[in-house]
Amino acid sequence: MVENRPWLTFLSHAVLILGVVVVAFPLYVTFVASTLTFDQVMQVPMTLFPGDHLLENYSQVLSAGSHKGSKAAVSAMLFNSMVMALAIPVGKISISVIASFAIVYFRFPLRNFFFWMIFVTLMLPVEVRIMPTFKVISDLGMLNSYAGLTVPLIASATATFLFRQFFMTVPDELAEAARVDGAGPMRFFWDVLLPLSKTTMAALFVIQFIYGWNQYLWPLLITTDESMYTTVIGIKRMIVGSDAANEWNLIMATAILAMLPPAAVVVLMQKWFVKGLVETEK
């Protein structure tokens, strides 16, 4: 289609650029704030040019947290967040891929019932079942542990559903060909289905990594020990009271650190992510 309407081109670009500015400006301010000293941050209005305290602020939070709020080192928090953000997608993907395999490829009594039971849990977000979940985890003595942070978030109806839909698009003949070739069910699963699901898994991994990394409410509830804080909780714990009491330069440095890994995952896995959502290799 040939379109030659300069004003429309100008207008649409203007809208898009405006959108970028609206999204990017707060991020820029965050970055600038993280390079300033405490006094510079507290000036009104705050300067919009990066200062020279970048290394100082980042090494401060990475090794010893803030001066006034939480003194837990952000490096440990980043590690905790990383454990959580890796364990959740890995656990979710492995459990749901097996569950969907069972639901799609085996005929057993109440198969659909079980599928719908899994599906129904989609209607109950974490927040709704948070009290009973907390009770269970605390009774199991899993407060302040990696297991407590990850296990309750691993069960996933979304992922099960996604894999089910994907498996249903795999032609039946493939399973039959594998049977004729002498591959048992698990062999077929391992040799054929899993390699075919690679892109779906990659897409799920990206989504679930960010989901795990950004968890706030759940870690807030079950971590009371500083050594188990995740980065997102760390930010919260650095905010101690009135505006003037907070070291915004350090908090902003932590915020930037908290934003980097999910951004990196998205950037690095973008190709796979898009592939997993739009195309299937069959």
Added chain:
Amino acid sequence: MAAVSLRDVRKSYTADLQVIHGVSMEIADGEFVVILGPSGCGKSTLLRMVAGLETVSAGEIAIGGRVVNRLEPKDRDIAMVFQNYALYPHMSVYENMSYGLRIKGLPKPEIDARVQRAAGILELKNFLDRKPRALSGGQRQRVAMGRAIVREPQVFLFDEPLSNLDAKLRVQMRGELQSLHRRLGITSLYVTHDQVEAMTLAQRMIVMNGGRAEQIGAPLEVYARPATVFVAGFIGSPPMNLLPRGERILGLRPEHLEPCAAAEAKLMIEVDLVEPLGGDTLVYGHETGEGAAEGRARVAVRLPAHAPAGNGRLPLRYGPAQEHWFDAASGKRIER
């Protein structure tokens, strides 16, 4: 290699829903048998029962004298070629062909020898490292065949293997299948709805309709002496003309009709449509005149390329030996 016996094989999904109503046939060792029928006639189901992908509700299937009703597909010593090829998309051609052998646990050199031999036969040697997605339809079809060949099975099962190919390639692959069978001499069961495939490939064929075997026989025999009205109306392109004559049905092949003077006409048609095909001309019309009171049956005539055929009436004659008679009620052939 082995003979295959079907003994009153039946398939029902529920008590009321029976899809195969008892098919019996002895397939000789090395024979190429085609199962032909319209869609939904149960031909694929029958093949899948031989493969072990569907259970047998009643009757017996024996391969090489061994009843296989309750055996897994892998234990039946068969190989199957699927309509959509069913190649493993993430495996190379080599891996696709060797997968079954690797599961069997054959030694590596043996696997390699078999794959190379099959690849040689099918001219796939240059493609062994490619993924199926990088192959054309005909090449994929050959890989599917290669996967069957390397198993060195007792029986080949083909489920409409050529129907995803374009017309030209289909003719070519048909020829290749034929020479392959001549070379390997493996008993083959081949399902298709394409009668040209059936006529050219089969040593014997089963014509199926509604879960029943209407006729079993050599292609030309089936063509020359169709056992039922269904077979008469299914085989041939265009198929046999079926003209109601009271209690009976008169069947006439389009090529057995020839134009003549009105005085000696045994059949008079009103031409509706003329299709010149180059080699010959097809004329479609409907029966007219006094013999045609009932139904005004459609008639197709195959005429030489430059036969004068326009609109209007066309008088036709045929030899008495060319008549086929069927009982209108049962549809069975009446022998004279």
